[in-house]
Amino acid sequence: MAVSVDDPERQLYAGFNRRRPCRRFRGPPSDNNRKAGVQTAQSRAIACGYSGLQKRRQDGEEGENNYELAQAEACSCASSLCWQERNLHKGRVKCVRPTRENSIGGGFTPTPREADAEKKMPTITRMFTMQEASRHSSRDDCWIVIDGKVYDVSSYLDEHPGGDDVVLDATGKDATDEFEDAGHSKEARELLETFCIGELDESSTAIPEMEILSKKQAPDYARKLVDLSKQYWAVPVAVFGISVVVSFLVLRKK
Template identity: 60%
Template sequence: MPTLTNFYTIQDASHHKTEDDCWIIVDGKVYDVTQYLEDHPGGDDVILAATGRDATEDFEDAGHSKSARELMEKYYIGEFDTSSTISTKKGYYEKFTTQLKNKPYMGFSVAVVGISVVVGFLYLRKK
């Protein structure tokens, strides 16, 4: 009989980021590390800071050992649904563009700074 795999999204993981309920995503896999928080050598705050998003880069940067990677399998609960990252990135883009549209003077400020830099460069070049 085939084993069913659970798939989780960023939104799913974002609901599990407390000391009492903590999930992380590393290398396309989702782990419930709630029971491991107290035992983590780097402290629970390091793990808690990596919840609700893909923490692969944080995990790799820390240089975890082979035994740490093997220990993670104990906490494996499912696969990360990569299709959810597209909607998350799109939502971020839409939020960012909306913020820019709501600040009409931002473009003016950027233009003033740009023109000032060019004028200053030309002035120094003349000397």
């Protein structure tokens, strides 16, 4: 079937059907399948691949294999949906359960036991110093620090309802007050979390400040020391000078 290159959704559908991830997702659904909600599941799988496609476009990560990735995402979503709903089909349909490693989009859904185990696993958080965060303060590369967390909001700047300038002005410093003062909604806060890239390393901020302080103080101490030593040398020199003058006057009188 020839598919217009201008219609990404149809291309995705065609590729998805060609890949045939699972029998349940092929062709028009039978009455039984329709009852079992297969069509909804298929659209959900396509939507899953399509949202990945759009996100890559937004992030400027679109490459030659864009559709393949989206199809793989749709397939892995489909397999996941099948896996979740396998009871509906009484085991007649064989689907491979996607893993976190091979599922590119939202195809992988952990079982309650897996989700529980993951919660207990320590997560590795990237730490950034304020110095490092403040290096990203341009329209193309914009990080902001809110409530001890670092967010890369570069891709969101153009969409920000309050304009990009207010966000750019809030870079390079703790922007918690600015963010709170704007009275952001719950949705805005949830959206913000999707841009989190790490946490602020607050322990290291004290060190550069201390270094700057000690650099500023160093020449003062040195000058004071030189001044003091000058004073101490001046006293014996003055005493010596006075005694020379006095003895000279005394000798002249004699």
